[in-house]
Amino acid sequence: MGRNTRKRRSSMAGKAVAASAALALGGGGLVWANFYASAHESHDPWAGNRTKAAATQVATISCPDVGQRLTDVPGQARTEVDGELANLDRQITDAYQRLATTRDAQTRDASFVQNSILQPLKDRRAAIIDRIQLEINRVGGNAPDRLDGLAGCTASPAEWQQTNGGQNNGGQMDGGQQQGGGQQQGGQNNGGQNNGQQGGQNSGGQAGNGPSAADFVDITKVQPNVPAKPRKMRNASVGTFITRCGVNANGSHNTDNVIVAPGVKNGAHHLHDYVGNQSNDAFANNDTFAAAETTCQNQQDKSSYYWPVLRVQDGTQDFDQNNDGGGKEGNVGKILLAKQAQIKFVGNATSKVVAMPQFLRIITGDAKAFTNGPGNANAHWSCTGFENKVQLTDKYPICPAGSSVVRSFAFQSCWDGQNIDSANHRTHVAFADANGRCQNGFKAIPQLTMRLVYDVPAPVISNGQVKNAYAVDGFPEQLHKAITDHDDFINVMTGNLNSKIANCINRGQKCQ
Known part of the structure; x- marks a missing residue:
């Protein structure tokens, strides 16, 4: 395969x-x-x-x-x-x-x-x-x-081109679980921001391509918008499996994306953080992944977990200021290292799960959601202390003193049972419906959830301008919008680890 x-x-x-x-x-x-x-x-x-x-x-x-x-x-x-x-x-x-x-x-x-x-x-x-x-x-x-x-x-x-209050047709963050078909409110209006003011002579940001003041919201002014979790059925799989792979302290970066653009250097046009597999670049294949070293404590987990870096636009530049995918394409500022990166696999509210196939590839979210629309968007932004109350899709939160910025991802958890990838890298996996059920004959698999926590200097908004902005890297035409956040996963579990994870979750255990 x-x-x-x-x-x-x-x-x-x-x-x-x-x-x-x-x-x-x-x-x-x-x-x-x-x-x-x-x-x-x-x-x-x-x-x-x-x-x-x-x-x-x-x-x-x-x-x-x-x-x-x-x-x-x-x-x-x-x-x-x-x-x-x-x-x-x-x-x-x-x-x-x-x-x-x-x-x-x-x-x-x-x-x-x-x-x-x-x-x-x-x-x-x-x-x-x-x-x-x-x-x-x-x-x-x-x-x-x-x-x-x-x-x-x-x-x-x-x-x-504006999102409708954080609507997210790709799925809904639900206290660490992802349920399809939901909507997420509060991103656009509840914070008192006016997206109609995003024009002007420039759109803000250190490189002039965003973010703008209207892309930020004081999270303390957003009404609670996280829905209740779906009711767990008798056959639910309620266990969890945590894998510890670090926070990319060794600075493993590139601007490739081997899932969507194999063999193409700078295929992502933005910089990624990598944890887990240490051989992920544009030219890696399954054999490369299987033979690679891993940052995960469990050496049977050689999976690749990668996401666009987060930068603070404080007037400084990082190592890639003159590189493709970096400063040459409007991705500027100081790269922030997450202080926490929790990787956890969870179960399904209605059924047992089957083991994920080796080399399964999943992309969650849409790096082009600002121009594509929110259909595949799956960005979730919050602050520590607010995660169970407020999740934002199309806004970056301004967190109060003592609170950290949180990026959360809950991946598609239904698999077609046959393919490790698909032509558009989406149709072989799907989100469960609002009740947690997989549709169209798809099978429930352990759901990958990720939680990235950052100490971010709070942006300051004055006279319609934002100072000390922060933003995810992205394609230059996406203007660093919060809705474009996304995450990528290639399953390179070796030995019997895939089966171990599924069995742990099905038995209701907490494993690592």
Whole structure:
């Protein structure tokens, strides 16, 4: 069940990103851009078509996520298709860089963004989409015709893409458990913030690409929004298994993502923390993982747990200030090390669990949720002392004195029983429904939950500006929004550890 991970060609587009940042702040950070756009109808991935006002303030580039539409790609085509999807990401990054560094040209020419950025981007995307369709069809697959309509992108102001109060269609944090189909309230309105003010000449942040003051909320002013846990049934699996893998004190970082872009350097366009498996990079395969060292105390746990780093934008720069995925792509500031990283597997409220398959891959959350919309978002932000009362999806919390920032993740806990991955890296796993049941013949597996705790200097908001902001790393066009937080897992348990975890949970024991 291994993956074909032969190295593929490297696009020159990635190298062009560095050269495009002609106007910069600090260590390669980007400045904002505006332009006078003609009123027109354009694709809005959140709510259909909206009319854009003339003389609008452009903040970012929004493109349909082609990869999420590919639910059935033959195995023989996966390598080339993944490579082409990575090329699409490079093109968006390159176009965003051009948007951010051509401010003068945009103010002089109302058609500059459309003619010089969006139309060339559409043409380049169309060529890659054609190649993806040809590759799928070449090996006997059936590429969806609707891909042809995904080439066009829009240049959009930050305020027109907003989440609806933290709504999270991907699932709902429930006191350490994740239940599908819920909504999470309180992120947008309860804190008294006004997302309509996110425009302006820039969108805040040390590099000019966010976050803005409207991305933060005083958690003490948010109404409780955590729902009650689902009632446990007679056959529930109520045990827990904790694995201790550290907090990445050895500084294991890279900007790759071997799940979505195998064989592609800087496939994530942002920096990850890694704990557990110490051989995770763009070119790792199952054999690499199985032979690797691990930071986990249990040496049978060689799994890879990785997430985007958290930075405080205090005016300093870190080691990657001049690197792709770092300062060159707007990810700036001092990297914060989590002071706690709890990794725990829990059970199911209605049934026993089956052991996870070795090399299972799961991504929870969506690194592109700001432009994709909240359908796959699974971000949960809170503060110590508030976790059972308030969970935020689209806001960063400002915690009171003595309280720490908490990022929580509860992964999909239903598995199709056959595949360790899928073409869009989502359809082989799913969230349980609101009652904790797996649907469509999926099987309950131990649910991975993670809790990362940080000492973060409290941001200060004054006159609509945020000082000492903090934010997760992300794709540059995502503007460092809290909703884009995500987490990745590759199961590399060796020996009988997968069975041991399932048995522990099914017996109601607390194990480690």
